[in-house]
Amino acid sequence: xxxxxxGAPPRVATLPAADPPAPARPERDGPVRRRLLAxxxxxxARRGFERTSLRDVAEAAHVSExxxxxHFGDTDALLDAICVRAARAEAGRLERIAAAPRPVAERVxxxxxxxxxxxxxxxxxxxxxxxxHSPAVADRRREVRAARHRYQVLFRxxxxxxxxSGAFSAQVPPDTVVDFFLGSVHHLSTWYxxxxxxxxxxxxxxxxxxxxxxxxxxxxxx
Numbered sequence: 276x277x278x279x280x281x282g283a284p285p286r287v288a289t290l291p292a293a294d295p296p297a298p299a300r301p302e303r304d305g306p307v308r309r310r311l312l313a314x315x316x317x318x319x320a321r322r323g324f325e326r327t328s329l330r331d332v333a334e335a336a337h338v339s340e341x342x343x344x345x346h347f348g349d350t351d352a353l354l355d356a357i358c359v360r361a362a363r364a365e366a367g368r369l370e371r372i373a374a375a376p377r378p379v380a381e382r383v384x385x386x387x388x389x390x391x392x393x394x395x396x397x398x399x400x401x402x403x404x405x406x407x408h409s410p411a412v413a414d415r416r417r418e419v420r421a422a423r424h425r426y427q428v429l430f431r432x433x434x435x436x437x438x439x440s441g442a443f444s445a446q447v448p449p450d451t452v453v454d455f456f457l458g459s460v461h462h463l464s465t466w467y468x469x470x471x472x473x474x475x476x477x478x479x480x481x482x483x484x485x486x487x488x489x490x491x492x493x494x495x496x497x
Contacts, residue, residue, distance in 0.1 A: 308346050310336045312360065315353040316399040320464075324354055358423065361400045365393060366426045373429055379437040380487055386433060387486045388479035390460050395475035398464045427453055434490070443490040456486055 314336035318327045329350060333340040347353045372385045430453045437443035460482070467478065 307336075307338065307342065311338070311343060311346055312353070312357055313399075315350070316357050319354060319357070320399040324350065357400060361397075362423045362426055365390070366429060368393075369426060369429045373433055378442070379433065379440060380442050380491075383433050383437060383443075383490070384483040384487045386430060387456060387483035388476075390457065391463065391479035391482045392475045394460050394463045395467055395478060398467075427457070430457075437490065441492070444492045447490075452486075452490065456482075 311332065315327070315332045318331055318335055322331075327350060329343055329347075330340055332350070332353065333343045336343070347356065368389055369386055372382055372389065375382060375385075377385075427450075431449040434443065434449035434452050438445040438449065463478070473481075
């Protein structure tokens, strides 16, 4: 729009400059983020958290380090995301199992089998989570431990329910039962290989059966 004043050439009115567009935020669960988490999970499981750098993860995921830093500022953030993702998925499945209208022994058996199958079918996440609880990084993993705590509380509640109903022996505290069982599950990666004759479901059934059988009350001798 031209504005003319006496004795002066017309001036053109200009609109104020528009604000620059805000930089795009990384997708919360987009394909790049998923690829980064998968690469980091595999490296943490194979090399260990302390020996893996952001550059290592970027190279494994075939992205630049700048792209990686847009999603995760450091390896701590990567490990947190991996552990929280795994813990939430486990807790979600366990909540559904615990709420099922089935006898408590069947629900405990299903929960135990699920833990084994998840560890076998997603060994990198399981190994990464296990390494996250090692003494070397324990002080920095309080947030992750809190997320994992939710799963353990649910599992312990199932054991306590069985003990309270008389379906299980109460000789061993629920927290000890859960710690012992999950410890054995975390060690699956040291011996199980996909080429084994036993499937993940079969191994899960074996482990679950052993747990439930060990919890049953010992019948009183006549």
